[in-house]
Amino acid sequence: MTTAPADSQAAPAATKPEAVIRLEGVDKTFGEGDLAVHALKDTTLDIERGQFLVVLGPSGSGKTTLMNLIGGIEPVTAGTITVEGDVVSGLDEAALTEYRRRKVGFVFQFYNLIPTLTAQENVALVGELVGAGEEEAAESLEAVGLADRAGRFPSLLSGGEQQRVAIARALVKRPTVLLLDEPTGSLDLETGRQVLGVLRSAARTFSSTVLLVTHNSAIARMADRVIHLHSGRVVEDQLQPRPADASELQW
Secondary structure (H helix, E strand, O other): OOHHHHHOOOOOOOOOOOEEEEEEEEEEOOOOOHHHHEEEEEEEEEEEEEOEEEOOOOOOOOHHHHHHHHOOOOOOOOOEEOOOOOOOOOOOOOHHHHHHHHEEEEEEOOOOOOOOOOOHHHHHHHHHHOOOOHHHHHHHHHHHOOOOHHHOOOHHOHHHHHHHHHHHHHOHHHEEEEEEEOOOOOOOOHHHHHHHHHHHHHHHHHEEEEEEOOHHHHHHOOEEEEEEEOOOOEEEEEEEOOOOHHOOOOO
């Protein structure tokens, strides 16, 4: 019988990064019978806390469906989704509303700002839903570089500035997960790069996990992780140890 030397030590076990979002065997089907559309098929994913994840794929690949399921906008057909250890798939509508209010920030291609409210007021309005005050609203605008535009109405802001207000509005809740659907789709290259740079910096400031869905494969260069979807299935899952800076992107 061989024994290890007294001064030898076992190598410490590797610590697996925390999965803040977990999908296990998730399916989503729209319609029934011959008209059924299988938008997402048997999807299993672990998404780490603080990860910047870009989801790519052609139209109809399941990108938006994936985002909507995580965001509690659509119910799953099968499988389980957990966020911070809590099962969110299968919640009733009241519980889903509370989940979206407390833990999820949404940013879309179109800004949907209220035109009669200033930038500060647009952000503060959402903050009020979760008990965030003027201080949190001001911090969110500062995080996206718009502290000096807080008193301006949307009509007096550029497209890129309006999108940054939309990002601040999503972040004022300090969400666990920030979901973005083509956030630079209506912006030119330079403005899009500015918005993406601000987004990455602000998400780090508030420790939000980011899931960005897009057709624009160039954006994937700045991600920690890139997932490719095709016909409702994950066909590639790639980690990027050295993400590019937003200023380096070209499209």
